Amino acid sequence: xxxxxxxxxxxxxxxxxxxxxxxxxxxAVKTTxxxxxxxxxxxxxxxxxxxxxxxxxxxxxxxxxAPPDVADxxxxxxxxxxxFRDGTIEIxxxxxxxxxxxxxxxxxxxxxxxxVNLDAAKDVAKYECFYLRPTNGRADDQVRRNHxxxxxxxxxxxxxxxxxxxxxxxxSYADVVPGEWTKLKIEVHGDKARLYVQGAPQPALVVNDLxxxxxxxxxxxxxxxxxxxxxxxxxx
Numbered sequence: 001x002x003x004x005x006x007x008x009x010x011x012x013x014x015x016x017x018x019x020x021x022x023x024x025x026x027x028a029v030k031t032t033x034x035x036x037x038x039x040x041x042x043x044x045x046x047x048x049x050x051x052x053x054x055x056x057x058x059x060x061x062x063x064x065x066a067p068p069d070v071a072d073x074x075x076x077x078x079x080x081x082x083x084f085r086d087g088t089i090e091i092x093x094x095x096x097x098x099x100x101x102x103x104x105x106x107x108x109x110x111x112x113x114x115x116v117n118l119d120a121a122k123d124v125a126k127y128e129c130f131y132l133r134p135t136n137g138r139a140d141d142q143v144r145r146n147h148x149x150x151x152x153x154x155x156x157x158x159x160x161x162x163x164x165x166x167x168x169x170x171x172s173y174a175d176v177v178p179g180e181w182t183k184l185k186i187e188v189h190g191d192k193a194r195l196y197v198q199g200a201p202q203p204a205l206v207v208n209d210l211x212x213x214x215x216x217x218x219x220x221x222x223x224x225x226x227x228x229x230x231x232x233x234x235x236x
Contacts, residue, residue, distance in 0.1 A: 029087070031235040034079060034217070036060040043078040043118070045125070046070055047221060052228070055181060057092065059228040062221050064098065074125055076113060077219040077229075084114050085214040087236025089186040093219075094228045095134045096178040101224035107133040108178045109222025112186060113154075115212035127154050128212050129220050130186055130195045130205065137176035148174045149195060149204050153211040174204040181230075 035041075037051045037060070046066035052059060064075050095110025111131025118125045129152050136144040151170040152159050162170045174197040176182050185196040187203075191210045194203035217234065221227045 029235050031233055034082060034232040034234055036079075036219075036229055036232055041080050043076070043080060043120075045074050045076045045078065045118075045123070047075050047077060049077060054094070054228045054230075057181065057228075057230045059230040060219070062219055062225075062227045062229065064221050064223060064225045066223070070123075074123060075221045075223075075225075076116070076118075076125060076127075078116055078118060078125075079217050079219070079232075082217040082234065083214070084188075084217050084234065084236065086189045087234060088188070089114060089184075089217060090231075090233045090235075091184050092181050092230045093132075093184060094179050094181055095132060095221065095225055096227075097135065098224045098226050103224055106224045107135050107222065108227075109133060109220075109225050110227040111150075111220045112184060113218040113220045114186065114188065115210070115215040116218045117212065117215040125154060125218075126212055127215065127218065128152075128188075128193065128210050129154060130184070130193070131220055131222065132174065132176050132182065132184075132197075134176045134178040134180075134182075137174060145173050147171045148176055149197065151193075151195070151205060151207045157211070170205070170207065172205045174198070181228075 048063045048065050050061050052061045066075050093110050095108035097106030097108045109131055113127040113129040116127040131150050133148055136148045139145055149172050150159050183198050187194045193207045195205040197204045219229050
């Protein structure tokens with residue numbers, strides 16, 4: 001009887017210990033389609049949103065409305081029902097400059113932020129982000145082409161700081177076109193992330209030093225951008 005009790009205690013201890021372990025590579029992965037038409041489950045920050053049909057797809061249109069005094073990088077649609085640490089994010093999106101753009105070099109900035117943590121009272125967000133500059137994808141200037149994709153970690157590592165201190169490390173080329181649907185896949189594990197564009201087997205951009213640990217997923221747009229987002233799937 002004592003041997004039986006001892007065996008049960010060991011089995012229970014092993015089971016309890018296993019619960020606290022990080023899932024291994026063979027752990028079950030659940031894929032969830034995140035609805036983008038539920039506007040009441042979103043936090044729109046300095047953007048206007050509406051549910052539309054765009055080039056054959058039902059999509060969420062996101063338009064930058066940030067006033068000039070708002071810090072760049074707070075144009076987000078935070079998806080309240082999401083919580084993301086490691087996994088895969090897949091989405092279709094488009095980005096193009098607004099017809100009323102006044103800057104000399106509008107790019108149609110569009111992307112996905114993840115591990116988002118928002119301090120609403122201060123209007124400050126911390127997050128990781130991959131985004132595109134669609135007008136760069138087929139530019140005649142090769143330097144612009146090389147800046148078609150971008151990684152940032154807001155607010156401490158904006159694009160201009162990364163470009164100055166680590167030139168070419170956090171940007172790369174991808175064949176993207178303004179206003180046309182583009183498939184993105186983002187794979188995240190620990191402090192590493194990979195961005196895949198248009199179903200390519202190899203990543204367009206690799207990052208090995210993510211800063212944030214966990215948070216929401218958000219749709220991201222930049223200055224003077226009109227964007228569309230559809231078919232968001234999250235696997236984790």
